[in-house]
Structure formats: C-alpha cells, structure tokens
Amino acid sequence: xxxxxxxxxxxxxxxxxxxxxxxxxxxxxxxxxxxxxxxxxxxxxxxxxxxxxxxxxxxxxxxxxxxxxxxxxxxxxxxxxxxxxxxxxxxxxxxxxxxxxxxxxxxxxxxxxxxxxxxxxxxxxxxxxxxxxxxxxxxxxxxxxxxxxxxxxxxxxxxxxxxxxxxxxxxxxxxx
Numbered sequence: 789x790x791x792x793x794x795x796x797x798x799x800x801x802x803x804x805x806x807x808x809x810x811x812x813x814x815x816x817x818x819x820x821x822x823x824x825x826x827x828x829x830x831x832x833x834x835x836x837x838x839x840x841x842x843x844x845x846x847x848x849x850x851x852x853x854x855x856x857x858x859x860x861x862x863x864x865x866x867x868x869x870x871x872x873x874x875x876x877x878x879x880x881x882x883x884x885x886x887x888x889x890x891x892x893x894x895x896x897x898x899x900x901x902x903x904x905x906x907x908x909x910x911x912x913x914x915x916x917x918x919x920x921x922x923x924x925x926x927x928x929x930x931x932x933x934x935x936x937x938x939x940x941x942x943x944x945x946x947x948x949x950x951x952x953x954x955x956x957x958x959x960x961x962x963x964x
Contacts, residue, residue, distance in 0.1 A: 803828065803835035807843045810963075814849045815840040819956075822856035822879045827929045830882050834890050841894030841963065848963050850896055855954040856881045866952045869945050876938040877922070878931060884957055891961055899961035906953045915951035916943075 800806050802824055817840065824832050837852070844850050854860070856879050861867040874880035881887070888899050910918060923933045 803832055803839060805839045805843055809842055810845045810848075811843045812848060813845055814851070815844045816850075817852045817854075819854055821852065821854045821881055823929070825856070825881055826877060826879050826926065826931045833881060833887075837887060837890050838894050841891060841896050844896075844963050846963050850891065850961050850963070851958060852887070853956055853958040854881060855956045857884050857887075857957050859884055860954040860957055862952050862954060865945070866949060869942055869949075869951060870954060872938060872942045872945075873919075876933050876941075877926065884959060887959060891959065895963050896961035897964045899959060902958040902960060904956045904958070906956065908953045909949075910951040910953075912947050912950045915946050918951065919946070 798806065802820070817836075821833050821836065824836050828835075840850055840852070856874065858880060861870045884901055888901070891899055909915075919938075920935065923935045926933060
C-alpha cells in the first residue's frame with residue numbers, strides 16, 4: 789500500500805475541525821497561524837489553537853511553528869520591514885505568551901519554546917518580487933494590500949538591505 793492510499797486530505801475551517809476529541813497522536817502547524825490571522829483575526833488563531841488541543845490525544849504532542857510572533861522580529865533596522873509587512877498584511881500573531889497561556893488552558897503542558905534563525909535573506913530585487921507576489925497570493929483570502937503605500941514606506945529599506953528572514957518560533961507541548 790502506497791502513501792496515497794494511507795493519507796486523506798481534509799479541507800475544513802481550522803476553528804471547527806471535523807474530528808472527534810482526542811483523535812491524533814500529534815498535531816503540527818507550520819507557518820499556518822499567520823494565514824489564519826489574516827483571514828480570521830487573532831480570535832481565529834486562538835480558536836485554531838483550542839481545536840488543535842481538543843483533537844490531540846492524551847500524552848499527544850502539539851507543535852506550532854511560525855515566524856510572525858512579535859518575538860520573531862529581526863533586531864534593529866532589519867525589523868522595520870517586519871513591522872511594515874505585519875501591519876500591511878495584517879498578519880502579526882498574538883504573543884507566544886498568549887498562545888502558551890491558551891494552550892495551557894486547553895490541557896497542554898510541558899510547553900517548550902524553541903527558536904530557529906534561518907540566517908537567510910533575499911537580494912533587493914528578489915525581495916521586491918516576492919513582496920509583490922505576496923500581495924497577489926493574499927487576494928483569494930480576501931486580504932487586500934495597498935502595495936504602493938507599503939512600498940513608499942519600505943522601498944529604501946529593501947533597496948538597502950533586501951529582506952532578512954525572521955526567526956521561527958516553535959511552541960512544543962504535551963496534552964496532560
């Protein structure tokens with residue numbers, strides 16, 4: 789039996805998952821919370837976290853990683869682009885402390901906060917192209933970005949430094 793026969797793809801609202809309580813051994817979210825924030829706001833992020841906690845089995849693991857927590861902001865001038873993107877794209881997540889508190893209220897314990905700095909960046913030309921494409925990628929989700937207003941704010945930063953990628957934070961916990 790191949791992988792295709794063992795995996796089912798389910799599309800649903802992340803805040804109302806179609807699974808019974810304590811269904812999965814592990815629940816993983818990688819760079820999804822920022823998109824949930826764009827379309828459903830911070831309330832949607834917290835509802836999604838609660839759903840992840842609900843569907844993971846006792847002694848199961850939850851792993852939630854993203855690069856849009858406030859603590860992911862690059863240091864100094866490099867963080868100015870982070871600030872502008874999060875503002876214009878409406879994608880800044882609640883703090884890791886708030887998410888952890890929400891996880892704990894929903895039965896998750898032994899939460900570890902791990903971080904990874906990719907230490908990668910894009911050239912100015914590639915950064916501008918990626919940012920322009922990101923505006924188009926958000927349209928199907930109902931997120932409209934005023935790129936010209938955004939670009940007025942950040943074009944000099946991008947021309948000077950390109951784009952530095954944010955730190956990724958992983959919240960890793962176990963259901964008690």
